[in-house]
Amino acid sequence: MASSKPLATSWHRSSGAGMLFRLQTILLNLMFYSLFFIVVVLLVPVLLLIGLAKAPFLSHRKNMESLRILIRVYGRSMVFLGWPFIRVRVEKEAGNPPKACIYVSNHRATSDGFLMGMLDCEGVQVVNLWPFKVPVLGFFARLAGYLSIREIPIDEFMRRGSELIVQGVSIISFPEGTRAGSRKMGPFHSALFRLALQTGAPIVPICISGSENKPQKGSAVMHPGLIRMRLLAPVTVETYRDMSPFKLKNQVRDRIAAELERMEQTE
Numbered sequence: 001m002a003s004s005k006p007l008a009t010s011w012h013r014s015s016g017a018g019m020l021f022r023l024q025t026i027l028l029n030l031m032f033y034s035l036f037f038i039v040v041v042l043l044v045p046v047l048l049l050i051g052l053a054k055a056p057f058l059s060h061r062k063n064m065e066s067l068r069i070l071i072r073v074y075g076r077s078m079v080f081l082g083w084p085f086i087r088v089r090v091e092k093e094a095g096n097p098p099k100a101c102i103y104v105s106n107h108r109a110t111s112d113g114f115l116m117g118m119l120d121c122e123g124v125q126v127v128n129l130w131p132f133k134v135p136v137l138g139f140f141a142r143l144a145g146y147l148s149i150r151e152i153p154i155d156e157f158m159r160r161g162s163e164l165i166v167q168g169v170s171i172i173s174f175p176e177g178t179r180a181g182s183r184k185m186g187p188f189h190s191a192l193f194r195l196a197l198q199t200g201a202p203i204v205p206i207c208i209s210g211s212e213n214k215p216q217k218g219s220a221v222m223h224p225g226l227i228r229m230r231l232l233a234p235v236t237v238e239t240y241r242d243m244s245p246f247k248l249k250n251q252v253r254d255r256i257a258a259e260l261e262r263m264e265q266t267e
Contacts, residue, residue, distance in 0.1 A: 024224045028085035032222055035081045043077060061167070067144050068122050068169075075117020085224040086214060090118050094233035097121070097204045100168045101234060102196050105206035106185050106256055107174035111214045115229055116172050124164055126173040126192065149177075149191060161195045171195065175249065179217050183264065188253045193245040200241075202234035205252055207259045228263060232256075 047070045055063050079088050097103075103119065105112065116125060125131075126147045132138040145164070147157060161171055175188040196203050207230040213223040232255065240248050 078114040091230040101202040103172045108212040123170040188249040190245040193249040200237040205232040
């Protein structure tokens with residue numbers, strides 16, 4: 001009769017690993033949401049005071065730049081709240097992206113918006129309606145000129161987006177339009193790619209892997225793990241000038257999907 005010891009040992013190891021993961025999850029969420037509250041109560045007012053103190057001495061353009069930098073600082077602070085249980089690794093396929101470009105990313109979780117704070121640029125996000133409804137965040141998002149694709153007509157979106165690119169401001173977008181909540185990627189909408197064709201701005205695809213349960217869609221529970229954020233080489237206007245928005249969006253989507261598959265095969 002075969003011994004049951006190997007099976008029992010395997011079960012104990014599996015059970016022990018599961019208990020450790022649950023313990024890490026509990027500690028992560030206690031720490032994350034405690035620090036989140038502290039950051040919102042302390043850091044946000046400090047950043048606001050810094051912005052107000054500088055405002056009278058700066059032009060409108062410089063004030064907007066300062067505000068967007070402060071939002072980036074806030075986003076980065078959110079990213080690091082989960083350390084060491086959640087680690088974020090930024091990878092660049094082709095060095096630093098151009099100054100003013102259109103970032104196009106897949107979208108799996110709420111935390112993806114904060115990950116954009118890791119980009120070294122002055123940027124404006126294209127968002128759905130919900131960020132504008134969040135207290136504090138919504139106020140600053142509107143103040144910084146974030147673009148709600150659901151609220152403004154497409155002609156106004158194109159005009160404001162073009163003005164931002166001319167000013168040297170990058171556009172940051174999730175063209176799926178909503179969180180996937182899993183590793184599946186939804187279809188892309190065309191507006192961002194019409195803007196690229198109108199402005200000739202480089203398109204920088206971003207692949208986010210590992211964020212799908214940080215937190216999972218419909219939940220507030222954060223799970224430990226690694227998030228990888230990979231910036232691919234820019235797609236230049238010389239490459240896409242003669243494409244339709246439909247062809248361009250699908251080509252960029254296919255490139256992100258292929259890279260995500262490679263990334264997740266190595267995990």
